Amino acid sequence: MTVLQKKPDNPIAHLTATDIEQIGIELDDIRQSVIDTRGESDANYIRTVINAQRKLELGSRAVLLASFFPPAWILGTAGLAVAKIIENMEIGHNVLHGQWDWMRDPKIHSTTWEWDHASPAEQWKHAHNELHHTYTNVVGKDNDLGYGIMRVDEDQRWVPLYLAQPLWNFLNACVFEYGIAAYDLELGRNLRSKKRRQSPEFKARAKQVLHKIRKQMTKDYLIHPALSGPSFLSTLGANATANLIRNLWSHSVIMCGHFPEGVETFERRSIEGETRGEWYLRQMLGSANISGSKAMHFMTGNLSHQIEHHLFPDLPSNRYAEIAPQVRALFDRYGLTYTTGSLPRQVASAWKKVIRLSLPNDFGRKRRAEVRPMPASHPTPAAAAA
């Protein structure tokens, strides 16, 4: 991908300003149709999911009390991994987006929710809801583009360090929740200068993160293993495995949201004075979906409907599937590409990009130029044929 405005064949060149505003109006109508019908069945949905998730977690942890027995280890670990994935994705991410705030239930509210994750909800909400969702795919403004450690766009300057980025990406996937915590802390930027390192604000936030991490680790690697007595080590292993599975899964899903081929990025300049319609358009072109079964959509926290989520981050996640066909029809009507593909395809596409961009942009071309003889001293193929 490359910044949209510099592309030779700009995919939005055919749209007039009126078209773009019309897209905005039509999307507002889709949003309103969900708000008008939002109600009891949606509330029942999220309560059922939360209830089931908590019971699954309790059940899995109970099974792990006997984790020295291999079938119990496998069953408990699998259950806990699934429970942890649901907790972070379909519940945590979406509650923290304020998708359920309309219920006015203080127990399921973006201002009170805390999740099973290394990054404290407060800090994650700022980095994710405020920065990433507002400045989606704007190079230099949206740190989700490569999380500040990777090059995922031709327009990000290449430095030799990026050669190792496939490795970074894999390591980041393994410890993804800590990567996100570091990212929400803007660790890279904040550790660079002494002034930033020692600012009381940074220190307070870092302390908050360390406190959260300590609590999370005490739970998974001390309390629950200790409760299982003789199964201490096997329960510890089970919890670590469940956390690893969740990290790998959520990393894969999230990579599919903005990294696959076909997703556009934008120049910093381009968002100055952006209208509502233009903002919508940026979300449409800057996100990619994952196609698949209902179960897959659920396990991704409906982030498989990334396009719909980015257009309407505050609509309840259980409604994205229902509006997806309307959104897709709108893309078709305005001649825009709705980027979507199966999970393996999108994960492969994202990884391909991570590997390709670990090399400089002109890497392949340079090599070709070296082998190709100078046109001045040799006849062109056409001339040779003549």
Place this chain on the structure above:
Amino acid sequence: MSLATKVSQTRAVTSLAGTTRTRTTLRHRLVRLAERATTPLLPADYLDLFDPLRPGADLRGRIVAVQPETTDAATIVIRPGADWAGHVPGQYVRIGVDVNGIRQWRAYSLTHGPRRDGRISVTVKAVPDGLVSTHLVRRARVGTLIHLEQAAGDFVLPTEGGRFLFVTAGSGITPVIGMLRNLFPVTDSGVVRLARSTRYDIVVVHVAPREPDSIFAAHLRELDAVGAIRLVAHFTDEHGSFDVDALGQLVPDLTERQTLACGPAGLLDDLQTHHGQRGLDLQTEQFRAARVAIGDGGAITFAGSGAKVSADGGTPILDAAEEAGVLMPSGCRMGICFGCVLPLRSGSVRDLRNGAITTATPGETAGRGVLVQTCISAAAGPCELDH
């Protein structure tokens, strides 16, 4: 389960230390251990899955019966959670019920004295634009979990007895019926006159549009028939509109009685004037706050700082407040990040994206108010934010 809640819980436990120090320390340790095992949630979040009415849980109740009273009124019988502290007849309870998936809070009088089975009841009349009352009367289902607060209110009878006049209109009878049932329970063999009831001499002036739709009319007639109370029933379809100046004729010993009144604001205002002029005592009870008029723009008051900002109907509260120098939380400024939400204590705001109105009525919200996004909400009439 905010961290704040958790901290305060821990502190509450700590402060228990004293007489049974070792027991408390052990308990405290167990609580801490349980918290460490359930973080970032609280042990209560898991216990609630299995027993939401247990001791120590947030106060809730389960609807165990919905009994129709008239065509548009019903009595909701509730089994309250273990921590229900009981009530005095005449008091009300605030109930949080989900209507269309949205938590709404309303206050209703308890219509039974303390019952032997520990259950409580409220009697609700469905009013035409009443979101919650209509829901409770028409759609409440047995088994539904609702949210409760402890009983409150000082609209109660003095225990030493005396001579009383109740003036009630419409569903204003509900706190009074609670008191009467407590003094004169009705069993299969009729009205029972308990020893404690002999200290009370009660006249009830009850005003209602028409007898068939009047809640508890039959009950009042029965109490009147056995001489437990004297009932003056005034049905406006039969007797014309009610005039408080007629009270002196309807109740000749008015001046010797203490008056307790419950009904719509108009009636209570008239009574206030009537009794004021005669130097008589009056105790009143009214639930329904006056409806807020929805306007376009208005004065925004910030309860914390006391700042007052006036804004037009097209300016987001966030912008208007910052313009006036109020320090506000903010985020994306386009309604997506929820970084700017503040509790609306009273008044109405309009969502600038779709015109939707959100209204907060004191007493009808949970906690500090209805949380609104200030970056896309404009004042729709005077409003007050808790900030």
